[in-house]
Amino acid sequence: MSARTGSRPRRIAVAGLGVISRFYLAAVDRLPEWELAAVCDRREEALAPYRGRYACHTDHRALLAEGGVDALVVAVPNHAHAELCADALRAGVPVCVEKPLALDAADGRALAALAADRGVPLFTAFHRRYNDRVTALTAALPRDVPVRSVRVRYLERIEEHIGADTWYLDPARCGGGCVADNGPNAFDLVRLVLGDVELADAEVRRDAAGTDRQAVVALAAPGGASARVELDWSWPGRPRT
Numbered sequence: 198m199s200a201r202t203g204s205r206p207r208r209i210a211v212a213g214l215g216v217i218s219r220f221y222l223a224a225v226d227r228l229p230e231w232e233l234a235a236v237c238d239r240r241e242e243a244l245a246p247y248r249g250r251y252a253c254h255t256d257h258r259a260l261l262a263e264g265g266v267d268a269l270v271v272a273v274p275n276h277a278h279a280e281l282c283a284d285a286l287r288a289g290v291p292v293c294v295e296k297p298l299a300l301d302a303a304d305g306r307a308l309a310a311l312a313a314d315r316g317v318p319l320f321t322a323f324h325r326r327y328n329d330r331v332t333a334l335t336a337a338l339p340r341d342v343p344v345r346s347v348r349v350r351y352l353e354r355i356e357e358h359i360g361a362d363t364w365y366l367d368p369a370r371c372g373g374g375c376v377a378d379n380g381p382n383a384f385d386l387v388r389l390v391l392g393d394v395e396l397a398d399a400e401v402r403r404d405a406a407g408t409d410r411q412a413v414v415a416l417a418a419p420g421g422a423s424a425r426v427e428l429d430w431s432w433p434g435r436p437r438t
Contacts, residue, residue, distance in 0.1 A: 206229065206232040207230065207231050207232070207268060208232055208233075208234035208235075208266050208267050208268075209225055209231050209233060209234060209267065209268045209269070209270065210233075210235040210236065210252075210260055210266040210268070210269050210270070211225075211233070211235075211236050211237070211269075211270045211272060212236075212237040212238075212257050212260065212269060212270065212271050212272065212273055212281055213270075213271065213272035213273035214236060214238040214240075214243040214244070214247075214272075215243075215274075215360070215361070216358065216359055216360045216362050217295060218272045221270045221272065233251055234251065234252065234265060234266050235252035235253070235263070235265075236251055236252075236253055236254070237253075237254040237255070237256070237257050237260045239255050239256075241255070257281050257284060257285075258284060261284060261285060261288040261290060262288075266290060267290075267291070268290065268291045268293065269281075269285045269291070269292050269293070270292075270293050271285070271292055271293070271294040271295060272295050274362075274364040274370045274371070275297060275300060275370060275371050275372045275377065275378070276300055276369065276370045276372070278295070278297070278298060278299055279299040279300070279301070279304040279305075279308060282294050282298070282299075282319065283307075283308060285317075286308070286311050286312050286315050286317045286319060287311070287315070289315065289317055290317070291317055291318040291319070291320070292312075292317075292318070292319050292320065293320045293321075293322055294319070294321055294322065295321075296321050296322060296323060296378075296381035296382060296385075297321075297372055297377055297378075297380075297381050298321045300372040300377070321381075323382060323385040324382070325382045325383075325385065325386050326385060331386065331389070335389060335390065338390070343420070343422070344390055344391060344422055345421075345422050345423070346422060346423050346424065346425070347386075347390050347391060347423075347425075348425045348426075349383040349386050349387060349424070349426045350426075350427045351375070351379040351383055351426075351427070351428050351429070352427070352428075352429045353379075353430065353432050354430070354431060354433070355375070355430040355431075365378065366406065367406075367408075368406065368407045368408050371408070373408070373409045374403070374408040374409030374410060374430060375409045375410065375411065375412055375428040375429065376401060376409045376412050376414070376428060377409070379428050380412070380426070380428060383414075383426045384414075384416070384426065387416055387424040387426065391416075391418040391424060392418060393418070393419070394416040394417060394418050394424060395417055396414070397415040397416060397417040398414075399413070400412065400413045408430075409428075409430070410429070411428065411429045411430070412426075412427075412428040412429075413426070413428075
């Protein structure tokens with residue numbers, strides 16, 4: 198998909214103005230091929246900085262009904278991804294959605310089928326596969342030497358990142374915790390190197406609220422290669438990945 202429509206920049210909307218949205222908004226601001234057309238959030242205080250400059254909505258359905266956008270970024274809490282993505286695809290609007298695509302595998306498959314049926318792009322933001330260090334690493338791997346094992350670590354203190362987005366700590370809205378939120382990026386990195394893998398083993402530690410705080414996940418590829426994914430939302434000291 199070209200980044201321009203005729204001679205004008207493509208118009209993009211952002212649904213969900215929480216902590217992650219700032220990265221998308223900064224990217225749109227830097228790219229002359231795109232322009233911010235609309236924002237959507239249920240919270241008036243989140244919309245306030247955009248009033249008078251962009252179309253502001255508290256309901257994504259009103260945003261889609263108004264039209265005039267070429268793409269939609271979905272950065273709302275995880276439990277709402279499936280509904281917003283489906284509504285956008287039915288409206289013919291291409292979607293870039295934060296991971297996970299959906300909280301339920303069946304919902305994710307249904308979205309993929311809907312996108313294919315409508316011929317509308319649906320893109321999950323697996324940003325690690327576009328990380329400069331990751332692309333340099335994978336490009337440097339010798340083609341004639343098989344990879345036997347992969348280790349991916351996501352270590353952070355989640356409270357230092359989420360700001361007011363406390364939904365991350367609600368298993369029902371997040372999807373569980375570190376496994377649902379950081380896991381997709383980690384598993385995607387494994388697949389980038391090893392190809393398709395299957396779950397071999399998993400150890401998950403949850404807090405009193407039922408939120409996944411630490412996990413070690415073992416994955417296996419058909420050819421015998423293995424991967425170990427370490428996830429931690431309670432890492433002490435300086436957050437690091």
